[in-house]
Amino acid sequence: MTKLTKHLAVLGFLLATAVPALAQQVIKLSTTTSTENSGLLQYLLPKFEAKTNSKVNVISVGTGKALELAKNGDVDVTLVHARASEDKFVAEGHGVNRRDVMYNDFIIVGPESDPARIKGSKDVLDAMKKITASGAKFISRGDNSGTDQMEKAYWKQVGSQPQGAAYVSAGLGMGEVLTMAAELRAYTLTDRATYIAYRARTGLQIVVEGDQKMFNPYGIIAVNPKNFPQANYKGAMQLVEWITSPEGQGLIAAFKVEGQQVFFPSYKGGK
Numbered sequence: 001m002t003k004l005t006k007h008l009a010v011l012g013f014l015l016a017t018a019v020p021a022l023a024q025q026v027i028k029l030s031t032t033t034s035t036e037n038s039g040l041l042q043y044l045l046p047k048f049e050a051k052t053n054s055k056v057n058v059i060s061v062g063t064g065k066a067l068e069l070a071k072n073g074d075v076d077v078t079l080v081h082a083r084a085s086e087d088k089f090v091a092e093g094h095g096v097n098r099r100d101v102m103y104n105d106f107i108i109v110g111p112e113s114d115p116a117r118i119k120g121s122k123d124v125l126d127a128m129k130k131i132t133a134s135g136a137k138f139i140s141r142g143d144n145s146g147t148d149q150m151e152k153a154y155w156k157q158v159g160s161q162p163q164g165a166a167y168v169s170a171g172l173g174m175g176e177v178l179t180m181a182a183e184l185r186a187y188t189l190t191d192r193a194t195y196i197a198y199r200a201r202t203g204l205q206i207v208v209e210g211d212q213k214m215f216n217p218y219g220i221i222a223v224n225p226k227n228f229p230q231a232n233y234k235g236a237m238q239l240v241e242w243i244t245s246p247e248g249q250g251l252i253a254a255f256k257v258e259g260q261q262v263f264f265p266s267y268k269g270g271k
Contacts, residue, residue, distance in 0.1 A: 027056045027235035028075040030067075032146060033173035035079060035218075036060035038193035038262060043255050048242050054235060062145025062173070070095060070221065073228035077236035079243075081191075081218040082146035095221035097237065099244050102252050102263045103217040106150060108208035109178070109195055110136075110187035122210040128158050137186035138162045139177050142169030146216070151189045154213070178202050191216055193262035200258075217266060220244070 035041050036058065045056045059069060063080040070078040071094045079101065080086060089095050108118070108127060116134040118127040131138055138161075141148035155161040168186070170177050174194040181188040182202035195204070208214075220240050225233035242248045249265035256262065 025052070025054050025232065025235050027054055027077065027232055027239055028059070029056050029077050029079060029239070030059045030061065030065075030069040030075040031079040032063050032066060032081055032218075033060050033175065034081070034147075034191045034194045037173065037175040038191075038197050038257060040193070040252070040255055040263060044243070044248070044251055047251065048239060048248075051242070052235075052238050054238070056239070060173070062141065062143040062148060064144030064149070067094075070223050073223060073231060075223065076232040077220065077222050077239055079218065079220045080146060081216055082149050083217060083219065085146075085149065086219050086221060090221060094224055094227065096224050097240055098219050098221040099240060100266045100268070101218045101220050101243055102249075103215065103266050104192050104263050105209070105216050106147065106189055106214040107192050107195060107206050108187055108189055109181065109204040110207045111182075111185040112203070112205050113185065114205070114207060115185075116187065116207075119205065119207040121208045124154060124208055124211040124213050125158050127208045128154055129160070131187055132158070132160050132162050135166055136162070137166050137168065137184055139181045139184065139186045139188040140167065140169045141174065141177055141189075142171045143173070145174075147174060147189055147191060150214075150216075154189075178204060193257060196257045196260055196262055218263075 041058055049055060063082040066078050066080050067085055067089050069075050090098050115136040116131045118130050121127045140151055170180055174190055175198055177188055178190060178198045182204055220243060222236040222240055223231045225231055244267040249267055252263050252265045
């Protein structure tokens with residue numbers, strides 16, 4: 001080995017040890033089961049991670065639990081779909097910089113036999129009255145998710161709901177509830193994206209859709225850094241900014257399940 005070669009080898013070693021690779025930042029995200037079950041996050045996050053040298057650790061639960069994790073400082077940012085709960089979360093000082101991200105809609109699905117005779121209805125409250133009157137089985141998320149909160153609001157407006165064995169509070173995620181509804185030949189309320197992802201394996205049919213009451217918006221909120229200085233607020237805001245940027249919004253619009261667009265971008269520069 002020549003002196004020049006030795007010098008170059010030593011120089012290379014010194015550079016390699018003196019200038020370590022930039023550490024990959026970790027961002028903790030709590031979110032709803034629909035963003036996970038539909039495949040949206042598996043599609044979006046690798047693009048964000050590559051661009052920002054980040055690793056997003058996802059905790060997929062119902063909206064109520066997702067907000068609770070954010071409230072306790074267990075995550076840095078949350079992506080959920082229950083606007084009233086989101087607004088309360090921000091008003092109480094737990095989160096900052098809430099932004100609209102996207103929307104889709106809720107639908108009621110059920111067995112092909114349609115025992116309540118509601119297929120084709122566009123009136124969700126009337127359909128739920130008929131489900132109750134028919135004695136047909138209904139599976140509830142029962143987990144304080146955004147879907148569960150919406151379902152409970154519908155029953156409250158209807159003034160009644162299935163009783164006894166006709167009403168099953170599962171305490172499970174959307175994909176599991178759809179599977180249970182298929183097994184029990186029952187109805188359930190679901191977001192459209194998760195339904196499409198599970199349609200082939202469950203055989204459930206859309207029976208109610210198109211009611212304005214079934215609009216389903218999603219928002220993203222950074223955890224308040226004043227409450228939790230240890231939170232990765234910088235990383236949280238990078239994700240907030242990216243998912244509401246033209247790039248992020250364009251990717252949401254381009255995401256499809258079985259050839260069908262299931263989320264629609266909604267950020268317009270406001271909150």
